[in-house]
Amino acid sequence: MPKKPRLLTALDILTPILILGALIFILFFTPIERTMGHVQKVFYFHVASAWAGMLCFILAAAAGGAYLVTRRLYWDALSLSSIEVGWVFGLAAILSGMIWAQPIWNTWWVWDPRLTTTAIMELIYLAYFILRNGLKTPEAQARLGAIYAIIAALTVPLTFFSIRLFRTIHPVVIATGGDGSAFNMTPRMLTAFLISLATFTVLLVTLVWHRTRLVTLQRINQQKGL
């Protein structure tokens, strides 16, 4: 059985500290937004979840590519784990967004580009699990899963742009033009935002790493016939 890497143990300790720290900073040290009030604080973890989900899916496609080149099952385990973790982050982003949207937009759901893209993304990757589940051998699962993960990652930007060409009401966090549609963050808010992004990135690495190890260990056990 492969030994648990030291770095992973360090991450196990670091991650909860970071989450706790980010929470404390967000709850007690960021200003309360003038028009939105307390519910605006959802934003920090909301954007961070969406960011982490996105990263996971990109990682999954890259790992899928690495599998197709090297044909080592480790990469497949990484790709699968990234999609599992990314899926949960995506769901967290949607749910936290809904909690914010209810008081602000006065509705739980809006057919806005980002919401719709995220929801479609969740469906795309749900289909990934169904596809894997229907394949007989681990080799076929790895091979076809990798191809699907790459095609899926390629279509996500297409989906986003296609829905974006409709008008959007979602606040633009990082605006490209100075058209005033971006909501302006105070320096404190920006700090909290960056802390959240960093925290969720570390959380993502920890979760994906653990899950990859678990998949690998499961496979070792299966080979031993346990």
Add this chain to the structure above:
Amino acid sequence: MKALQRYLDAVWQIVRKDITVEWRGRQGLPLMLVFALLIVFLFHFALQLSPDLQGGLTAGLLWVSLAFASTLGLNRSSSLEQESSALDGLLLIPVDRSAIFFGKAISNFGFTFLVALVLLPVFNLFYEQNMLNLPLILVIVLGVGAYTGLGTLLAALSIQTRTRDVLLPILLYPLALPILIAAVEASRGVLSGEALSDVQSWLFLLLASNILFTAAGLMFFETILEE
């Protein structure tokens, strides 16, 4: 040069084979056509549409029925190869296996496009709108091309699973969403009298999808068919 000719010849032979099979059996195209018409009727009554529909709704109706009918054709086309191990024969062709992808994609495109060509006058009749215009046909060529390209790729994936063809819509619809949005929007624009240049961002999106999925087929089809 010789290699390219052999490649193109293999592609053409696969297309020809599909046309011959269809001509002799007539088991795909009629099914797709009837299915597309049924979808039109279902939607007409489910959504209580009126005969003087606006461009947007006709465009939507056209693409939904095309998308559903095309799925039927894609499944039929890939299960045809799986039955009596016809695929093994194709795999024996001594060319790069992406030729199989192009062959299948072209015949899939052809069948869906034929369905569209039959649907257009029917829409003319049902919905008092001139559907037989060239810009719309261009949009259909681009949209159906991207859709069947992606569909051919995913049908080769889904046919290898235990659930077989049932899986295809689940894989195809969410991934094909940008194609459908762009196709519907471009058709809507064209039908409400806008010039092609007014819908060019949608056309570019369709063109980009065509290129993307053709490239994906070229790159991955060999790997998908590996045993």
